Amino acid sequence: MDFGFTETQTMLREQLARFFRERYDFDTRQKMLAREGGRDPAVWKAFAEELGILGAGFPESLGGLGGGAVEHMVIMEELGRAIAIEPYLDTCVIGGHALLAASGPLAESLVPGIIAGDVIMAFAWAEPKSRYNPARIATRASADGAGWTLDGHKAVVLAAPWATHWLVTARTSGSPGDRDGVSLFLVEAGVPGVTRRDYPTVDGIMASELYFERSRVGPHALLGREGEALPLVEELLDRAAAATCAEAAGTMRRLHELTLDYAKQRVQFGQPISRFQVIQHRLVDMLMEVEQAVSMAYQATLRLDLPAPERARAVSQAKAKIAKGARFLGQAAVQTHGGIGITNELAAGHYFKRLTMLESRYGDQDHHLARLEALMMAEAA
Amino acid sequence: MDLAFSPAERAFQEEVRAFIAENYPAELRGKQEEGEELAKEDYLKWHRILHAKGWVAPAWPKEYGGPGWTATQRYIFSEELARADTLPILPFGINMVGPVIYTFGTAEQKARFLPRILSGEDWWCQGYSEPGAGSDLASLRTRAERVGDHYIVNGQKTWTTLAQHADWGFFLVRTDPAAKPQEGISFLLIDMKSPGITVRPIITLGGEHEVNEVWLENVKVPVENRVFEENRGWTCAKFLLAHERTGIAGVARSKRGIERLKSIARIETDDDGRPLLHNPFFRRKVADLECDLTALEFTELRTLAGEAAGRGPGPESSLLKVKGTEIQQRITELVLEAVGHYAAPYFRAFPEGSNEYPIGPAHAHRAAPTYFNMRKTSIYGGSNEIQRNIIAKMVLGL
Numbered sequence: 001m002d003f004g005f006t007e008t009q010t011m012l013r014e015q016l017a018r019f020f021r022e023r024y025d026f027d028t029r030q031k032m033l034a035r036e037g038g039r040d041p042a043v044w045k046a047f048a049e050e051l052g053i054l055g056a057g058f059p060e061s062l063g064g065l066g067g068g069a070v071e072h073m074v075i076m077e078e079l080g081r082a083i084a085i086e087p088y089l090d091t092c093v094i095g096g097h098a099l100l101a102a103s104g105p106l107a108e109s110l111v112p113g114i115i116a117g118d119v120i121m122a123f124a125w126a127e128p129k130s131r132y133n134p135a136r137i138a139t140r141a142s143a144d145g146a147g148w149t150l151d152g153h154k155a156v157v158l159a160a161p162w163a164t165h166w167l168v169t170a171r172t173s174g175s176p177g178d179r180d181g182v183s184l185f186l187v188e189a190g191v192p193g194v195t196r197r198d199y200p201t202v203d204g205i206m207a208s209e210l211y212f213e214r215s216r217v218g219p220h221a222l223l224g225r226e227g228e229a230l231p232l233v234e235e236l237l238d239r240a241a242a243a244t245c246a247e248a249a250g251t252m253r254r255l256h257e258l259t260l261d262y263a264k265q266r267v268q269f270g271q272p273i274s275r276f277q278v279i280q281h282r283l284v285d286m287l288m289e290v291e292q293a294v295s296m297a298y299q300a301t302l303r304l305d306l307p308a309p310e311r312a313r314a315v316s317q318a319k320a321k322i323a324k325g326a327r328f329l330g331q332a333a334v335q336t337h338g339g340i341g342i343t344n345e346l347a348a349g350h351y352f353k354r355l356t357m358l359e360s361r362y363g364d365q366d367h368h369l370a371r372l373e374a375l376m377m378a379e380a381a
Numbered sequence: 382m383d384l385a386f387s388p389a390e391r392a393f394q395e396e397v398r399a400f401i402a403e404n405y406p407a408e409l410r411g412k413q414e415e416g417e418e419l420a421k422e423d424y425l426k427w428h429r430i431l432h433a434k435g436w437v438a439p440a441w442p443k444e445y446g447g448p449g450w451t452a453t454q455r456y457i458f459s460e461e462l463a464r465a466d467t468l469p470i471l472p473f474g475i476n477m478v479g480p481v482i483y484t485f486g487t488a489e490q491k492a493r494f495l496p497r498i499l500s501g502e503d504w505w506c507q508g509y510s511e512p513g514a515g516s517d518l519a520s521l522r523t524r525a526e527r528v529g530d531h532y533i534v535n536g537q538k539t540w541t542t543l544a545q546h547a548d549w550g551f552f553l554v555r556t557d558p559a560a561k562p563q564e565g566i567s568f569l570l571i572d573m574k575s576p577g578i579t580v581r582p583i584i585t586l587g588g589e590h591e592v593n594e595v596w597l598e599n600v601k602v603p604v605e606n607r608v609f610e611e612n613r614g615w616t617c618a619k620f621l622l623a624h625e626r627t628g629i630a631g632v633a634r635s636k637r638g639i640e641r642l643k644s645i646a647r648i649e650t651d652d653d654g655r656p657l658l659h660n661p662f663f664r665r666k667v668a669d670l671e672c673d674l675t676a677l678e679f680t681e682l683r684t685l686a687g688e689a690a691g692r693g694p695g696p697e698s699s700l701l702k703v704k705g706t707e708i709q710q711r712i713t714e715l716v717l718e719a720v721g722h723y724a725a726p727y728f729r730a731f732p733e734g735s736n737e738y739p740i741g742p743a744h745a746h747r748a749a750p751t752y753f754n755m756r757k758t759s760i761y762g763g764s765n766e767i768q769r770n771i772i773a774k775m776v777l778g779l
Contacts, residue, residue: 126722128741133652155741156722177654199740201725202749209740268517278766327714334756338515338764339540339592342757344584353586353753356717357725364718366662367652 003298005074008065013074015051020082026347029083029204038206039085039162047086048117054088055115057096062111069239073246073301080250083347083354085205087120087159093243094236095121098167098184101232102223106186110165122163123240124154124210125233129176132360132367134169134233136177139212141170141185146219148185150193150212160208161198163189167236168210172227184229185221192216203357204350231308238315241362242300245318248358249293252329255351256286259333262348266338279336286332289325296321313375320368323359330355386453393454397461404430405467413466418589421504421546427468428501437499438475445483445491446499452688463633471543474498474505478551481568481617485609494549494570506544506573508552508595509618511537516767518553519562519615523597525554525569527604527611532556532569534577534600540761544580544593547573552597557612568614570606577601585757587750588727622763623698629762630705632678638712639671645719645744657719670711677704696775699768706758706765713752720745 005013024043032040048054056071058064065071072093079088091114098121099107099114113119130136139152150170160166166187174181187194193215196208224232260283263274273279296318303314330352334341341348359365386394406426412419431437439455441447450458462469470476479498482490497503514521523536534554544550550571557565571578577600582590609617646658646667657663684697717724723741727749739746759765773779 128723129650129654131650131652131721136652136654156725197740200727202727202753203725207725267513268515268520270517270520278769331756335759335764338760339510339757342585342753342760344586344588349586349753352756353749356749356752360718360721360724364721366660366718370652370662 005070009067009070009074012053012056012071013078016053016075016078017081019046019051020078020084024082024084026350029085030350033085033200033204037161038200038204044086044120045117047088048115054092054117057092058100058111058115062108063115064111069242069301069304072239072243073297076243076246077250077253077297080247080252080354081254083204083251083254083351087122087162089240089243089247090123090159090163091119091121094123094240095119095165095167097239098186098223098232098236101235102186106220106223113164119165120159120163121165121167122157122160122208123236124157124160124166124168125237126155126157128153128155130155132363133177134237135179135182135230137169137171137182138176139168139170141172141183143172144216148217148219148221150185150187150215150217152212154210154212156201156207157210158201158205158207160189160196160210161206165189166210167223168212169229169233174227179230181227182230182233183226184223184233185217186223187215187217187221201357203354234308235311237362238311239304241315241319241368242297242304244358244361245293245300245315245322246297248322248326248355249290249297251351251355251358252286252290252293252326255329255333255348255355256283256290258348258351259283259286259336262337273336282332282336286329289329293322293325309375309378312371316363316368316371316375319363320365320372323365323368326355326359386457390453390457394457394461397458398465400434400436401461401465401467404434405465406430409468410466413468419468421543424468424471425501425504428470431470432500437470437501438479440476441479441483445479445495452685456682456685460633463631463637466637471504473507473542473547473551474501474503477507477621478505478549478570481551481608481621484620485568485617487605489605490570490608503548504543504546506541506547506550506595508538508541508550508571510540512539516764518618519566521553521555521566523552523554524558525556525567525602527556530604532567532602532604532607534569534571534597534602536597538595538597539583539592541580541593541595542591544573544595545582545590547580549573550595551608553614553618556614560612563615565612566614566618567611568608568617569602570608571597571600571602572606575600575602586753587747589750589754591754629698630677630681630701631709632674632681632705635674635677635705635708635712638709639667639674641744642712642715642719643667645716648742648744649719649721663715663719666715670708670715673704673708673711677701677708680704696771699763699771699775702762703759703765703768709758710755713748713755716744717748717752720748724749 055064056067060066099110110119125134127137141148141150166189168185168187170183171181172183193213195211198206198208201207263279264272266273300315300318303311333348334352337348340346343349409423435448438447439450439458443449482494511521525532525534550573552569552571553566554569555565556567577598579596581594583592584590643658647656649657651657651660681701723745726740728746
């Protein structure tokens, strides 16, 4: 057994941590959110050109660094610490894995673009009525000559306004909820017939509603086999959930540090509030959640390559546990800060907002517990 | 023991219900449902309607313009307001400074301020907390120095709710820096238009401008605006804090909140496409919350009965505050869970007057900001940690 990181992984973490310390502090981040488009594209360029991290999870044969899920985890933890808004999860974790799974000429044509920072991807899997079930979708794709025509509404597509390519799930047969009939398409942003409505999210990311109306895409847009994409979509969501666990662990660790610092310097009744036992115990309970979150992020990450049911169990356990811990920690951090914790002035409040969003991103606690119960029942049967 | 209201109380309930139905402005109802930010004039509109009816200050004695209701009538009245989801009557004048003035003030202060509080002519704000004095309120440092027939006030207050609209503020200031913390404080009424007062907004997590910093620089306050004796303002402050806590349980509002949660959970669907309220995990959480609310309601009713029997609201109001705010916060958690993906879009960023149709269902728009905002309830009005200290000390004698 080995929970150590390789020298390369440690370097990756330190390099990224330094970048965030020096060029992505809280004030800088807030200024980026206020910019046209809601981000600073130079950061993504620096990820590609200065840090060279965008290829961390890709094979060397495609120009990557030959890493995998552990590298993603390290990067996501650091992004979480900085409450970054960069679309790494969307592009490199989800997009990267989808392209590698599809293999062939498409991956070869797009992966170098991702590594160079020119290609950004967004995953359009949710719909207004899907909740967290990727099979409960109504968007349709019909064969149209050599290509396909898409019709439907994809909801809260994170990073869609920034993306050059969208991964879109659509039904080629069946009805919402059916496991068969789900197909996955790679759609170039700006394809005719799509209305995009962009908005910021409460945690500072940009997202879109995508409305497809007789949108025509070519024959090569279909990734994998028609109607059989659900297992891949589920795997993408599991990888996204595991990466989100790592992100949350980083965000929780940092918010705990901020709260501890605050409690040490805030004086009431003639002493720092950190001297009060009620505050000490709360800070300890928070730390226990941080440590368990990190453990669960490892656990999920290291089991991503197992067969689907085992992978699902590992990821759902991690996400359910972290959703609960993130809520507790965020609320405890605000309560310990008092009024100042609810203002937009201090970083702590923004960490709380991000954690609140991470609770339910790629499935909330109820969703993952229900999935675990279903796995348990299937095992017992 | 009898749970039922008397025939007279039932008749009163009918009267209140009918009055609200006939008189609550329709345009306010619309604004609230849309989750729009409320203007000063919105609050005042409803305030004036209640004032004209003589109902704006349910707890005030008759001689000062109150309706002379029993504790049970006051309970019924607040239940009915919440049931109809009306705007709240802002507490700063009616529930806070008003009772301080009629309890501790001079005849001149009563004559000058009370009628204008009732009519809504004066909008009041509360100058208590300071950057260095939150839970430890008695450590406040805003200084008032006596110069002839005036005080000269210097300092900074914070978390001053809706001070941007205020005509008057009631402030705790230090008049004797040499005395023990609680013994050198005085209670001043300050005209917010006085030279030297600066009000700066504090923007909270949902993007709201609800609270402010108030800076006081050489503000001249006539001595006649001091309530009660010099250096004995802490008596007024403690009295006021007890008043602030009654009603803080918010039972009726929480009932209404759970009704709204259920109606959202009937529309939203779970992973299998069923209404969320049919989902066993979700509906159990709602049922659990309703148990908590019933326990709170009956605890409040027991307190109310004690009050009717002549026992004033004591430390048990701290229990109502802690449990009441936990329930209010829990409701916002479950609404947030219920709306799923559509908790994420942030709407305040839409340009003013934009005619774009909103994203996601209307009931989701304020879910996250409200969840964030309601974290304040376990912090304000004496944080829940302080409430537990009060119970430990006053009830358990620890």
